[in-house]
Structure formats: C-alpha cells, structure tokens
Amino acid sequence: MSILSINIDKIYGTVSAADVAALKGEMEQGNRMLQDGSGKGSDFLGWVNLPESITSEELKTIRKCADNLASLADVILVIGIGGSYLGAKAVLEALSDPFQLLRNKQEKPIVLFAGQNLSEDYLYELLEGTRSYKIAAIVISKSGTTTEPAVAFRLIKNEIESRYGAEGAAKRIVAITDAARGALRTLATNEGYETFVIPDNIGGRYSVLTPVGLLPLAAAGINVDELVRGARDMEKATGTDVPFEKNPAMIYAAARTALYRAGKKIEILASYDPKLLYVAEWWKQLYGESEGKDGKGIFPASVTLTADLHSMGQYIQQGERTLMETVISVTKPKHKVVIEKDKDNLDGLNFLAGKRISEVNRMAEMGTLLAHFDGGVPNIRIEIPEINEYYIGGLLYFFEKACGISGYALGVNPFDQPGVEAYKKNMFALLGKPGYEEAGEELRKRL
Numbered sequence: 403m404s405i406l407s408i409n410i411d412k413i414y415g416t417v418s419a420a421d422v423a424a425l426k427g428e429m430e431q432g433n434r435m436l437q438d439g440s441g442k443g444s445d446f447l448g449w450v451n452l453p454e455s456i457t458s459e460e461l462k463t464i465r466k467c468a469d470n471l472a473s474l475a476d477v478i479l480v481i482g483i484g485g486s487y488l489g490a491k492a493v494l495e496a497l498s499d500p501f502q503l504l505r506n507k508q509e510k511p512i513v514l515f516a517g518q519n520l521s522e523d524y525l526y527e528l529l530e531g532t533r534s535y536k537i538a539a540i541v542i543s544k545s546g547t548t549t550e551p552a553v554a555f556r557l558i559k560n561e562i563e564s565r566y567g568a569e570g571a572a573k574r575i576v577a578i579t580d581a582a583r584g585a586l587r588t589l590a591t592n593e594g595y596e597t598f599v600i601p602d603n604i605g606g607r608y609s610v611l612t613p614v615g616l617l618p619l620a621a622a623g624i625n626v627d628e629l630v631r632g633a634r635d636m637e638k639a640t641g642t643d644v645p646f647e648k649n650p651a652m653i654y655a656a657a658r659t660a661l662y663r664a665g666k667k668i669e670i671l672a673s674y675d676p677k678l679l680y681v682a683e684w685w686k687q688l689y690g691e692s693e694g695k696d697g698k699g700i701f702p703a704s705v706t707l708t709a710d711l712h713s714m715g716q717y718i719q720q721g722e723r724t725l726m727e728t729v730i731s732v733t734k735p736k737h738k739v740v741i742e743k744d745k746d747n748l749d750g751l752n753f754l755a756g757k758r759i760s761e762v763n764r765m766a767e768m769g770t771l772l773a774h775f776d777g778g779v780p781n782i783r784i785e786i787p788e789i790n791e792y793y794i795g796g797l798l799y800f801f802e803k804a805c806g807i808s809g810y811a812l813g814v815n816p817f818d819q820p821g822v823e824a825y826k827k828n829m830f831a832l833l834g835k836p837g838y839e840e841a842g843e844e845l846r847k848r849l
C-alpha cells in the first residue's frame with residue numbers, strides 16, 4: 403500500500419463525479435503555482451520542496467542537539483504557540499504511549515509544552531511539577547515577539563538560570579527563530595544559546611518539518627529521519643508530474659472544494675484513535691489560517707470517535723446540513739487485544755468474543771460512515787496503514803500540499819494570517835502597552 407489512500411465515493415450524492423472531474427484544471431493549476439511560485443504568497447513556499455531538500459547533515463545536527471539536551475534533562479520544556487507548537491505536539495501525541503508517565507522508568511526525556519496559553523495555573527503547576535526534575539528548554543518563535551511564548555520563556559529562563567547559573571542555562575536552552583530578526587534572536591545571541599533557523603520562506607503552520615518540529619521530536623526519541631522520509635515520498639506522490647486521478651492531494655483538494663461550492667461550509671476531521679487528536683488540532687490551524695479570510699473558507703472542526711459519537715454525533719447526524727466529514731482511518735493497530743468470552747454474558751456481548759478491539763472499531767467506523775452519508779453528510783476517507791513516523795510524515799505533507807491547492811482554488815492567499823493581529827492589538831491596548839493608551843481607553847469604555 404502507498405502512504406495513504408483516499409476514497410471519495412461517499413461524497414457522490416451531494417456532488418457528482420463530473421463535478422469533481424471538472425475541477426481537474428483548477429487543481430493542476432494550483433499545484434503548479436505552488437511549484438513555480440506564480441500564485442499569491444509566493445514568498446512562503448519553502449515548505450513545498452522541503453522534505454526533499456533536508457540533508458542528512460541537517461538531521462544529524464538536530465539529533466546531536468537533541469541527544470545533548472536529553473543527556474542534561476529529564477524534562478524538556480518546549481515553548482511555542484500555533485505553528486511553533488502544534489506540529490511537534492501532533493506528532494508526539496500520535497507516536498507516544500499515552501500511559502508512559504505511569505512507567506517507573508523513563509528512558510527518554512519527557513517533553514512538556516508551554517507558551518501555548520496564558521493560563522496562570524498551567525504555568526504555576528508546570529514549574530512546580532518539574533521542580534524536582536532536571537530541566538532544559540527549547541524556545542520556538544518565528545517572529546520572536548509572540549506574547550504567550552515570550553511570557554512563558556521569561557519564567558522558565560529564570561527558573562533554569564536560578565538552578566544552573568547563566569552559563570549552565572546557556573547549555574540547556576536552545577532557541578529556534580528567524581535567522582536575523584526578532585527579540586528572540588537578539589536574546590539568543592546575547593546569552594550564547596545554540597540556535598536553529600526557521601527559514602524566512604516557511605510560515606509557522608507549514609514548519610513541522612523544520613527544526614521547529616524536528617528538534618523537540620528528536621529530543622523525545624521520535625525517529626525524525628523516518629518522519630522526513632514519509633514526507634519526502636509524499637512530496638513525490640503529490641508532485642505536478644503525478645496526474646490528477648492518481649494525486650491524493652489534488653483529489654482531496656478537489657473533493658472539499660466541490661463540496662464547499664455545493665454549500666458544505668464546515669469540514670469535520672474525524673479519527674478513530676485518540677492518538678490523532680492533535681493531528682486534528684494541527685490540521686485546524688493549517689486550514690483555518692490558510693483559508694479563513696476575505697469572508698470565505700471552510701470552517702475546520704474535529705471530532706475523536708467513537709467518543710464524540712456520544713456527544714457531537716447527534717449534531718453530525720441530524721443538525722444543519724452544512725457539514726462534510728473527512729475521516730483519517732488507520733488500517734492496523736500496533737498491539738493486539740482480543741475480547742474474551744464471559745460466562746454470564748450479562749452485557750450480551752459474547753457475540754464479540756474472539757474479535758479484536760480494532761475490528762469493533764472498524765465496524766463502528768463503517769457503520770458511522772454509512773449513517774452520516776445517509777444523513778446528508780458527505781464523507782472523504784483517508785486511510786494510512788498504521789501510525790508510525792513514516793506514515794505520519796507522509797500524512798502531514800499531504801495535508802500541507804492539499805491546503806495550498808485548496809487555498810488557491812478558493813482565491814485567497816493561503817500563506818498569510820492578517821486577521822490574527824486584531825486580538826493582539828486589543829490585548830496590548832487593554833494591558834497598557836506604551837503607544838496603545840488611546841486605543842485602550844476606547845476599548846475599556848466598551849467593556
């Protein structure tokens with residue numbers, strides 16, 4: 403099986419095969435624009451050929467830094483938000499044993515995240531909880547000026563310096579930021595931190611395969627070479643030389659574009675394994691920031707099933723018919739658990755005896771697919787053989803490529819996010835940042 407397969411049979415009814423085929427030219431054009439830089443936002447296309455261009459030397463440097471941090475710390479605090487957080491978090495959650503912390507022995511450092519919120523209790527409990535552990539930090543910000551990670555980093559930097567001194571801190575803190583600009587670059591230079599660069603031409607939400615994602619993941623013991631290899635193979639599988647019919651990124655982009663134009667304004671990304679919950683969070687930033695502008699764009703939402711079939715399932719089945727659903731399906735679990743026969747059979751489930759949990763999960767998935775389809779929710783199904791570094795790397799790149807193509811079909815610039823500034827301005831004004839005094843007064847009157 404290839405890295406993934408995509409099945410759009412269950413969108414027919416809302417749109418026809420002819421509707422999708424009619425988008426072939428637009429999709430090919432979008433893919434070409436990503437390749438030759440002739441579309442909007444062409445300064446931000448560094449991710450397109452990134453997997454292919456990562457050298458083994460670069461990966462070695464990343465692994466070496468990760469090993470060094472791992473040798474110094476039991477807990478590595480990764481500080482960042484948005485694209486400087488979600489990629490690493492998504493891959494780490496997908497590939498980790500969720501019960502690892504219950505083990506008496508931790509073979510790899512524990513990676514914890516900070517700077518992705520402004521919760522006082524989160525930061526207090528993080529600092530308290532890690533007090534008796536050796537710590538190190540990776541601070542990530544492309545702009546180097548984002549408030550949330552900067553605030554968290556102040557606290558974590560103080561903690562590290564108070565424990566290990568300024569010199570010890572310089573060995574335990576690594577910064578990932580712009581090559582030359584921003585406060586974090588200046589600070590890293592002043593303090594003598596090891597640094598990695600986020601290339602100018604790669605936006606945060608497309609940066610998972612740069613050191614932004616790779617360093618924290620390598621530190622957590624993830625095989626980043628395999629992650630990159632999966633992405634590289636997907637780069638080939640979605641290239642401009644791969645015909646529309648065989649190109650999964652173009653098919654996915656065409657299916658969701660056709661559905662959007664037919665009135666399906668909300669796309670729910672569903673998975674049947676909680677390990678993929680943060681892949682969906684990453685996907686939401688990717689698609690939400692890329693497409694949601696100029697009064698347009700599919701609203702990206704997500705559910706984890708079967709859990710959410712017992713909550714959101716009602717809405718999906720019978721609520722407003724503006725939904726489409728994209729399912730990430732996994733062919734094979736890593737482990738085997740079989741349902742046993744029970745002598746009393748009080749729950750009436752002996753008919754499941756001898757079956758694997760994954761078989762029950764698969765039938766739940768198939769049953770849901772048909773139920774949602776019958777309820778008027780068209781379904782796109784993306785299947786990966788299993789959850790490992792290689793397939794996740796491929797899946798992430800697939801979504802990136804399809805997002806660029808979809809964005810061009812929508813007619814927006816998929817690589818900017820001007821709308822994000824509005825809340826920042828108001829927050830600064832309300833907090834009394836110098837230069838924002840008047841705006842602050844106006845806003846306070848309205849609260």
Ligand SMILES: O=P(O)(O)OC[C@H]1O[C@H](O)[C@H](O)[C@@H](O)[C@@H]1O
Pocket residue numbers: 483484485486542543544545546547548551606607691819822
């Ligand atoms: O890496 P940074 O510059 O700190 O940015 C972190 C995030 O915050 C911004 O406000 C943007 O909306 C995101 O696209 C970005 O990924």
